[in-house]
Amino acid sequence: MTIKDVAAYCGVSVSTVSRALNKHPDVSPHVREKVEEAVRELHYVPNTSARDLVRAQTDTVGLIARGTGNLFYPPVISSVERAVEAEGSTLITIHIPSDDDELTVGAELVKAKRLKGLILLGGRFDYSEEDLANIDVPLVLCTFSNNFGTLSAGHCSSVSINDEEEACKAVRNLIERGHRRIAIVLDSVRSHSIGELRFLGYKRALEESGIGIDPELILEIGNFDMHKAYSRSRALAESRTDFTALFAISDSLGMAAIKGLNDGGLLVPEDCSVIAIDGIEISRYCIPTLTTLIQPTEEIGKKAVALLMYMIRSEAIGKQLILETSLREGESVRSI
Amino acid sequence: MTIKDVAAYCGVSVSTVSRALNKHPDVSPHVREKVEEAVRELHYVPNTSARDLVRAQTDTVGLIARGTGNLFYPPVISSVERAVEAEGSTLITIHIPSDDDELTVGAELVKAKRLKGLILLGGRFDYSEEDLANIDVPLVLCTFSNNFGTLSAGHCSSVSINDEEEACKAVRNLIERGHRRIAIVLDSVRSHSIGELRFLGYKRALEESGIGIDPELILEIGNFDMHKAYSRSRALAESRTDFTALFAISDSLGMAAIKGLNDGGLLVPEDCSVIAIDGIEISRYCIPTLTTLIQPTEEIGKKAVALLMYMIRSEAIGKQLILETSLREGESVRSI
DNA sequence: TTGAAAGCGCTAACAT
DNA sequence: ATGTTAGCGCTTTCAA
Secondary structure, eight states, X not given: OOHHHHHHHHTSOHHHHHHHHTTOSOSOHHHHHHHHHHHXXXXXXXXXXXXXXXXXXXXXXXXXXESTTOTTHHHHHHHHHHHHXXXXXXXXXXXXXXXXXXXXXXXXXXXXXXXXXXXXXSOXXXXXXXXXHTOOSOEEEESOOTTTTTSOOTTEEEEEXXXXXXHHHHHHHHHHTTOOSEEEEESOTTOSSHHHHHHHHHHHHHHHTTOOOOGGGEEEOSSOOHHHHHHHHHHHHHTTOOOXXXXXXSHHHHHHHHHHHHHTTOOTTTTOEEEEEEOOGGGGSSSSOOEEEEOOHHHHHHHHHHHHHHHHHHOOOOOEEEEOXXXXXXXXXXXX | OOHHHHHHHXXXXXXXXXXXXXXXSOSXXXXXXXXXXXXXXXXXXXXXXXXXXXXXXXXXXXEEEESTTOTTHHHHHHHHHHHHHHXXXXXXXXXXXXXXXXXHHHHHHHHHHTOSEEEEESOOSOOOHHHHHTOOSOEEEESOOTTTTTSOOTTEEEEEEOHHHHHHHHHHHHHHTTOOSEEEEESOTTOSSHHHHHHHHHHHHHHHTTOOOOGGGEEEOSSOOHHHHHHHHHHHHHTTOOOSEEEESSHHHHHHHHHHHHHTTOOTTTTOEEEEEEOOGGGGSSSSOOEEEEOOHHHHHHXXXXXXXXXXXXXXXXXXXXXXXXXXXXXXXXXX
8 A cells, every 4th residue: 555556546656655645735625535535435545765765864852861760750751742743744752761861872873764853851061062963953952051152052952950050949939938058969960961950950049048068068979860769868867967958869769768758857947958850740649748849841852852853954053941840848848 | 964965975775774774675795784883983873753754663662650659659650660761762751740641631632642552640530432532642551440341452551459349458458457546548539530439449448348438537648648648647636536546548648648647746656556558768767767569660660661562563452461569568657 | 795776755847 | 737757775596
């Protein structure tokens, strides 16, 4: 069942069928209708490989999600999927561990699948022009990137929250409620990724209020493992260190921390308040409900695809888009 | 950068390069080496579309996950991704809402992308031969299917836990601990999907022990929405209906139910025990930790791909594979 | 062991 | 408005 069969069935040439299929204007309504009927009748589905081969590039865009098991991704990926689908394109999604290099994987994928664009989820923010140069199709980073001041944006856009600012907001929220001894749970202060940015926000909020940084309250767990977050928080609770609040850079770390504090003898929020960033669905149903800054996952996905398509179509230069979080008041923070 | 360039670079014909690339035996070691070097030198990556066009089918397999936001999927999908990657194939993943028809979507996808195989996650179990006939490539269902007795397996395999049996185990666990008034939270008793199967297991466990079914204790929420599970459980708690335990057919429903019971005035596990099925990571960090039957997600994904590849290669008839869960003792169940 | 050439299904000039 | 035709990059007969 090829385009030839459809052409024969309709008694026209293949190019006419092709034109009708691709919604070219110069096809008579009568023929167009006949073709459409034939397609239904014959259950004809165009061969994507053939189409892609003759075209300059595929109708496929790639999505690379770095860091497995991140509960923040699924809704973003869903959103990207829907948006890409709505554009009539195809999405290829790949998850890579956080110690793989997303740009290397990306460059290969782009070549092999002849992608027309690429979206990166959870990448680093310290890409150099050189790194980026390997990918010769439009690129959208779903990571706040503060180095575009020095980088020529080229075919690279970004959409994300302002990680530093939002982290700062979260910690300010705690400070406003009277907390001064505030712990932080993060992957690493030197992650070249959101961990580092959110740590900067934490630092800034404390400094604004003249509160010093206490290394004892910085729980660097190396990755986004809930178990590590649990055990370190528990240890901190058991150590009887003086602190009344904790900021987790993600909801899952926040939930693990609450459990750790709890098992370490500290009640949340009575003995220790906890705030996080993400707003994943399940954190509305834990006990206590997590207070968190909700990332606009749906919008991140939609905007990422919109930016990508925009760049693909107009070969325009990249744009940096910053979205805002919204506070979801849970039960894990109290004033003191 | 095409195969022609590589051929020119090596001073051989394209067919020789093609043979070398595809590891045909009849290529002299010397030429083979030269080609390999040229590929590295020139950063040549074969054009998948061209390759797929000339071959009978693509190197792509599809994965359709039905029901969005299911936390059981991500680890399975990751596992499938890795396994497919290890086979040198490509995966296209699509999420569809639970009210879409996975077989229709699947049939289209297979045609359009000329997939060599398809994996279905979270599908129904009441497919007819007719339904299945629309998909003319090997198919693996990650859903327990009890109708293969009457269905000729054809090119269709399945890998999953025995939903009815495992649900029965879960409820038996509660009964063994002295519970007799046991509620259930599920999507629907007539879902033609795991909901129905697990309900059957619930029923069987109760009947085994001579416990009658009380419609009041059956919380049908229509879908897998945590919010619905929350509000219904809360209402049940507030109604002061007599019950001491609750079985949720998924971890996320279980967590939502715990929260609902809690907010409705019942402490878990003191006033009400809760058990579920899934074993998602985050349910180890809620308060109380969820007692649950862990699904072997990693293995489900791996086995699904293995079965699929097996069928693709040998055109063999399908196999039905049943895996076992393992009990993860949490803090949400106590004996009475 | 290698090369020449046909053709996979489609799109897009170009011609009419 | 429609038909004819030349490829897109690759694999695979068929010949040498």
